[in-house]
Amino acid sequence: MAEKKAVYEGLFILDANRLARDREKLPGEVNGLIEAAGGEIEVSRLWEERRLAYPINNQRKGAYWITYFHLPTQKMIELTRSCELQEGILRQLFVRLPDPLVQPILDHAKGITAEPEPEPEAEATPEAAAEETVTTEKAATEEVATS
Numbered sequence: 001m002a003e004k005k006a007v008y009e010g011l012f013i014l015d016a017n018r019l020a021r022d023r024e025k026l027p028g029e030v031n032g033l034i035e036a037a038g039g040e041i042e043v044s045r046l047w048e049e050r051r052l053a054y055p056i057n058n059q060r061k062g063a064y065w066i067t068y069f070h071l072p073t074q075k076m077i078e079l080t081r082s083c084e085l086q087e088g089i090l091r092q093l094f095v096r097l098p099d100p101l102v103q104p105i106l107d108h109a110k111g112i113t114a115e116p117e118p119e120p121e122a123e124a125t126p127e128a129a130a131e132e133t134v135t136t137e138k139a140a141t142e143e144v145a146t147s
Helices: 016-021 025-036 073-085 099-110 126-146
Strands: 005-015 040-056 059-072 089-096
Touching: 005 016, 005 025, 005 040, 005 073, 005 099, 016 025, 016 059, 025 040, 025 059, 025 073, 040 099, 059 073, 059 089, 059 099, 073 089
Parallel strands: none
Antiparallel strands: 005 059, 005 089, 040 059
16 A cells, blocks of 8 residues: 655745855755655755844854655654755755645646636626716716816
């Protein structure tokens, strides 16, 4: 029987200096840790670089790297431990995505926009038609009064 894989969002604060020296190595190591734990990566990208509120391991700047991946729940402890031992990762946070939100969040992360659903046309009721007439008459009266 195949293990049920949950979808997680992983946010990593990476050493900005190491990332600046080699833009591919550190993100590759992050993805490698996830894959080594049995995960399948959906999206992995740089979110932003910014000054940290307080120094972490003598670093004042951090690069926020965000990933979305599938991973068996029992492998999360292994992944967390691997991340703690990795030199270039200053901090990490993992959040399991609720099932109803998985697809919309992944679509947004991949840059896929949802087509807006067309609004159903409201049936014209006599009350709505009367309301429109009154509003139109008021507007016409106000125009004449201001002229």
